[in-house]
Amino acid sequence: MTSYTAINLIKRPQAGPISSELFEVVQxxxxxxxPGEILVKQNHxxxxxxxxxxxxPDTESYIAPVELGTVxxxxxxxxxVASKHPDFQVGDRAMGMMGWxxxxxxxxxxxxxxEVPLPDETILSIFALPGLTATQGLFNVGKPQQxxxxxxxxxxxxxxxxxxxxxxxxxxxxxxVVGTDEKADWIVNKLGFDGAINYQxxxxxxxxxxxxxxxxxxxxxxxxxxxxxxxxxxxxxxxRVVVCGMIADYSKPVPSPGPNxxxxxxxxxxxxxxxxxxxxxxxxxxxxKLTPYVMSGKxxxxxxxxxxxxxxxxxxxxxxxxxxxxxxxxxx
Amino acid sequence: MTSYTAINLIKRPQAGPISSELFEVVQxxxxxxxPGEILVKQNHxxxxxxxxxxxxPDTESYIAPVELGTVxxxxxxxxxVASKHPDFQVGDRAMGMMGWxxxxxxxxxxxxxxEVPLPDETILSIFALPGLTATQGLFNVGKPQQxxxxxxxxxxxxxxxxxxxxxxxxxxxxxxVVGTDEKADWIVNKLGFDGAINYQxxxxxxxxxxxxxxxxxxxxxxxxxxxxxxxxxxxxxxxRVVVCGMIADYSKPVPSPGPNxxxxxxxxxxxxxxxxxxxxxxxxxxxxKLTPYVMSGKxxxxxxxxxxxxxxxxxxxxxxxxxxxxxxxxxx
Numbered sequence: 001m002t003s004y005t006a007i008n009l010i011k012r013p014q015a016g017p018i019s020s021e022l023f024e025v026v027q028x029x030x031x032x033x034x035p036g037e038i039l040v041k042q043n044h045x046x047x048x049x050x051x052x053x054x055x056x057p058d059t060e061s062y063i064a065p066v067e068l069g070t071v072x073x074x075x076x077x078x079x080x081v082a083s084k085h086p087d088f089q090v091g092d093r094a095m096g097m098m099g100w101x102x103x104x105x106x107x108x109x110x111x112x113x114x115e116v117p118l119p120d121e122t123i124l125s126i127f128a129l130p131g132l133t134a135t136q137g138l139f140n141v142g143k144p145q146q147x148x149x150x151x152x153x154x155x156x157x158x159x160x161x162x163x164x165x166x167x168x169x170x171x172x173x174x175x176x177v178v179g180t181d182e183k184a185d186w187i188v189n190k191l192g193f194d195g196a197i198n199y200q201x202x203x204x205x206x207x208x209x210x211x212x213x214x215x216x217x218x219x220x221x222x223x224x225x226x227x228x229x230x231x232x233x234x235x236x237x238x239x240r241v242v243v244c245g246m247i248a249d250y251s252k253p254v255p256s257p258g259p260n261x262x263x264x265x266x267x268x269x270x271x272x273x274x275x276x277x278x279x280x281x282x283x284x285x286x287x288x289k290l291t292p293y294v295m296s297g298k299x300x301x302x303x304x305x306x307x308x309x310x311x312x313x314x315x316x317x318x319x320x321x322x323x324x325x326x327x328x329x330x331x332x
Numbered sequence: 333m334t335s336y337t338a339i340n341l342i343k344r345p346q347a348g349p350i351s352s353e354l355f356e357v358v359q360x361x362x363x364x365x366x367p368g369e370i371l372v373k374q375n376h377x378x379x380x381x382x383x384x385x386x387x388x389p390d391t392e393s394y395i396a397p398v399e400l401g402t403v404x405x406x407x408x409x410x411x412x413v414a415s416k417h418p419d420f421q422v423g424d425r426a427m428g429m430m431g432w433x434x435x436x437x438x439x440x441x442x443x444x445x446x447e448v449p450l451p452d453e454t455i456l457s458i459f460a461l462p463g464l465t466a467t468q469g470l471f472n473v474g475k476p477q478q479x480x481x482x483x484x485x486x487x488x489x490x491x492x493x494x495x496x497x498x499x500x501x502x503x504x505x506x507x508x509v510v511g512t513d514e515k516a517d518w519i520v521n522k523l524g525f526d527g528a529i530n531y532q533x534x535x536x537x538x539x540x541x542x543x544x545x546x547x548x549x550x551x552x553x554x555x556x557x558x559x560x561x562x563x564x565x566x567x568x569x570x571x572r573v574v575v576c577g578m579i580a581d582y583s584k585p586v587p588s589p590g591p592n593x594x595x596x597x598x599x600x601x602x603x604x605x606x607x608x609x610x611x612x613x614x615x616x617x618x619x620x621k622l623t624p625y626v627m628s629g630k631x632x633x634x635x636x637x638x639x640x641x642x643x644x645x646x647x648x649x650x651x652x653x654x655x656x657x658x659x660x661x662x663x664x
Binding site for chain 2: 262270271
């Protein structure tokens, strides 16, 4: 093997599904490592909703978009196969922003050794972007209090499923909003959510009233969509809304309107958006907060693993259809 | 004179203009003061958008609604005409929640002596609800920084006009949104705003771009309405939105939708609603913050004075039409 496959972004996405026209699949020679460099063979590559932001031409976004003609950005886990870096040995496991490619060359910055004896799927499902995002959003933005009621949209998703389990471990009443009955069953019966609502079912307001008889104190938003209005109406005074994702709107030519703002005044709500790139300096403290929950067995996950690098392209559309079951990733 | 006029709320408002059917005008005997009581003859009575909340049946609201069959709630300034209270002498000026009536009896709690030698109009325009609201919202919620750009809706209103002038005194670039050219002229040429936009004119986005070339850091919302979307699009990263009023929606049967939430994530916005009843304990510190600006001549105001108690009923509709010029009040 002297060459490897990589996928470059060559066109910005428009509204609608992601198509293969946005990408080119290229062969590259496997590089030699120079002084201070490591070469990682990637084994599992993460797919995340944040990628729609990274591909977008919006210069106001929170992180520079992927330059056209360069490899698509992503995080992954792999094995060090060559090293001239003092901190990495051949055979070490490493994670980092490796991109859509079989091999990644780096200077060590942005790569971390994986020392916990957990499978790649667990690392990418919990200790990478989803877990960091869930921990930052729930604890540092949402400030949950024991006995409160939280509602989480996209509750079977990579971030939402962790938010709900962490909140449950903190003693909150936890309601999840999902898009299929199978997901509703999973979050209640496997993850321990107190209740689930399939937003495609009827009588949403009645279901909300039943599951949140004392109103909603904390609303963790991963999706957007019309249920926003019903949740807003049931927020308690001084409620907090953590805005983490709006996947329901990323592929729409015209994003849906949000709820009217009168409840923001009447209930003195605080609504706060956040993204992880603002908080990369806090990663060590976030991991320190998250790890005990995981090690004590309180956090379950499931992975939806696609096979082969090129499956990533079509795989992104699973975020729009909601057909992925668990944390989406690609096995190389 | 042995009797006086009072106006009771007898019916809750529905969507649409306020009508006289909601009220009954009654004559009451002027009471004798008992031990610890004072009797105030009210001279000027304030009309405020908050009254729509006080009349509303919504039990989730931030302050108990006015009970049907009792006098309509309002603040006012008057003269003590009888006192068996050690802190008040006949002839003292007092302000407080006096209601829609010519005389108010109280135990002293909720009444404050007015010691500053300023006319009633100034007291009600600056040192009552509008000034407290502007000071709390701008400084404690909005946290303005010198050099930032703020946009204020309802900028010729009782709260908005103060917010803009306080922000200007703090060294911000201040843009006001108003509903008439006369108001635009007033806030720029008399109050010192850096720019004004009449939301009824065209090319709103072009006007915004010109007045806020570096984007908007702080958005003080008094009105709601479609310009929300344009402002949202121009918010800077880590921008703050202070939600103080939604007067454009209070009289609508179906409130208008708000902006889509994608900018909340992309720009990591914080949107916070507040109302003064949560902050009555902070009134002394708010007045201490506000007073030096007023005494140094940095805060101008104008009053729109209606004549006679019963003018209050129809007067409330001026908030919906935006026809009031300055702080709305009634001279008794």
